Amino acid sequence: MAALQVWKFIFHQISSRRTRQWTLNTYEDELTVNGWKSFIQHDALAEFHCQVCGNQWTSIHAVISFKMNKWDQKVNMKLLGQKCKHCENNFIRPTISEEIIRVILKNLINTIRKNIYGEVNVPRLNKANGGHIKHGTHKTWLCEACKMGICRHHVSLTIPESHTTSRDGYHAGTNNSCTEGCIGCICLLIVIVVLFVTRDLWANTLKAFFA
Template sequence: DVELWKQVFQELIQEVKPWHKWTLTVDKDLLPNSLKPGWSQYKHRAFARFQCSLCSRSWSSAQVQVLFHMHKSARNPRGKVKMRVFAQRCRKCSESPFEVPKFTEENISRILNNLVFRILKKCYREGFKSMEEIPTIKEISLEGPHDSNNCEACLQGFCAQSGLVKGNAMANKGKALPQSWYSGSTTATMLPTHWSPRTNTYHHAERRIRVRTWSQQPFSHGTPNLRCWNLNVCWCFLILIVVVVIIIET
């Protein structure tokens, strides 16, 4: 499974930086927001499946945390990525070990697509003016709350749902929702705006904004102006008639 992550990552990074050498390694001790100088972070919440090694029970979760730390050399065209996937354990077994999640190849590709976008943005200062994260595919419909008592990320204080709670609280106060982990706008530099790594792994929907012309504006805005203009014309025409009558009589 780790080799698949490395293979897909190499394919994606070579599409955009073919002359640069990047490596992807697994680091089980990686911690969020604990960065060395010059390193950047990317966090992704994804869908994956688990299976207990004791009772063979299987379950799915859409709150699986994937953490990346990345660093680009300032002197050489090289870069490093460290990855950690947080585990979960079976809630029915009393002393069950933490199990490593299993991702589909499609979701691995989507997660790494997002990672490559973050590398371009944070390490190369390249990117799009607006950037949306590619979500992982949920294979089944999930019900019930997240099992935080058996989630490795939650137990270590890296709660999967902390952002959702804060977001809902701010929404109730009428404030704007906070930006996600990956968000932020950058000015496009060298990267073509039509490019997207592994474009066959997802459908990118463009946002189109329709600009109305004056004639297409809603009647609530156009009607008062039109009535005012008609009224002015009527008054001018009436005054003109009065002037003509006065001239004729004199």
């Protein structure tokens, strides 16, 4: 995780007139006090390093949660973690590059301008994945944001019997409904082809039967 000072420096460096007096800090426990609004940055590019086994991985599914308070002009953030696929112990906080931090904080500032101050002509939010789009499917039980129910890719926290991980990404899994649908389509296609190829044989058989 980048030092909080880096986040604070970039936040004030790119702040608009509206957010110049705002402060940025971190939080651990969920904020339930009235007056706080949420912004969640999904699919951020980040690095993770397990201190237990030394495993390292890159993910484009990192999630950062922000809580904004207009009256106190405060933003509290939490970098949500992922578990190591080998240890599955504690959630590991992500390390995010300054380039991606800048994108995330610009999105935060534009969200404050739009959702807190009601500005209209606000730029659209930018992707924080660093241009990476290909990735493995999502292992929800290794994702802290999924556990909290705020991950964009959250489906179920049910852990399968086999903990398999794909080679091309951090998260791996299967979609049974898609697989069954594909099998059904293939079977239907085979039946159609067989009927088409044997249509003359069926026609002759019917003629002989009714002759």
